[in-house]
Amino acid sequence: MDAKTFVVVGGTSGLGLAVARQIGKDHRVAVLGDVPDEVSAVAAELGCTGLVCDVSLHEHVRAAFAEVVDRYGVIDGVVTCASVWAGGDLLELPPERIRRAVEVNALGTTYVLREALYHLHRQGFGNVVYTGAMAVVKARPGIPVYRATKSYGASLVESLAEAQHSNRIKVMQLHPGPMPTRLQERVGAEFLDEIYALPEQVASEVVRLLLLAPDDLYVSNELVLRADGRW
Template identity: 30%
Template sequence: MRLAGMTAIVTGAASGLGEATVRRFHKEGARVIVADIDLAKAEKVAADLDVDGKTAKALACDISKSEECETLIDEAEAFFGGPVDIFHANAGVAFSGNLLEIAPEKIERAIQINLIGAIFSAQAALRSLSRSEKPALLFTSSLQAVLGRPGRSAYTATKHAITGLVKSLSLEFGPAGVRVNALAPVGIDTPLLRDQLSRTTDNVDARIAAMADNLPLRRMPTPQDFTDSAVFLVSQEARCITGQTLVLDCGASAGIAEPRTR
């Protein structure tokens, strides 16, 4: 119950890491908004958390539209009866492929959602967070915030930009007491990742094991690893931590790991 009495919004919360995080925030005692572009899925998550709708509510939001971000905050404040304490800017889209072969629309979408959407949603949230007594703004970033990767150019650019955004916002809103941080995970063993891998291999478990073997700790992070870190960063246990990107990568960014000898 480390978030007891607090209010929280998670974007992209109808599935994946966003859903895992909003569930964890609720379990830790926070009243939550399950925000997602897919309202039907968000409503299922919110109803599963609280069928009476007193501690969890679903709201639709396309973070690439500033007016929808503003409406999200207005409706959240009405539900909470006060300002937002925690805002987790988690919504995003993937991007892969050789830059010379990617359609301009796909590049624009990655930038519009992963960067501009993050800025729009943070802008709206900060108007409310600045009035909270224990405000925390958390972004979901990626290992590509600190390292490059072939075939992920536009995605990598947006995540590098989030690192700079976190630093600037921490300086700009620190005097108001707002802490701003990001979580930057390597690939996480989720049903979504397994589904993606199943399209290119018949042995998903072997592929996951091979990916884990390339990491110094010989394991991949799990959704619980992610939510453990998220709860820490938005809680008062991290009250002196701001402007940081916490890399959740099982050692991948430390250097080149020695291959496992079998």
């Protein structure tokens, strides 16, 4: 199988890192993250391209995608896993935490999808996978801002998927439940379900979507729910 090129946004930890490890075994990977030391460490571990990118800044996202295209010519797929946690009662959340969640989870997702689709349209094919959260589907107390920002991403993907008018460019979304990741450590054990999937298990589903061929059956806006260990 010919090697393809994939961009993993938020690929330095958790689900993003698990995706990069799996798909990087047979394909070229560019990992994007906002902490330079973490990007360097993952690039060294996987032997892949590592790019420092704060997704809340459009110029960062545009430059990162342009560099990937400059190096490899095409982008076969993009998965966006970058996310900022904002848990707690709205009245207790510091304004700066609210702003950062909106900047990364909403604006950052918008910028990544904008640049991804620009390049996929230019070349005429490719897959995009948005990683949301089960919180979008089922409301949970204590996370109003986080849920709202992830719901924004889901709504954006639904509209973009319908706008492609071609199965050669697939825009899909996956909503995992809580997983034992670094983000989950920040969240706290009270938000971890009794039944859950490991990042490596959910990553397999992300990789399946990324590897869909342009002429595969119509799956744009395919929605994978309960990627959390349940049947």
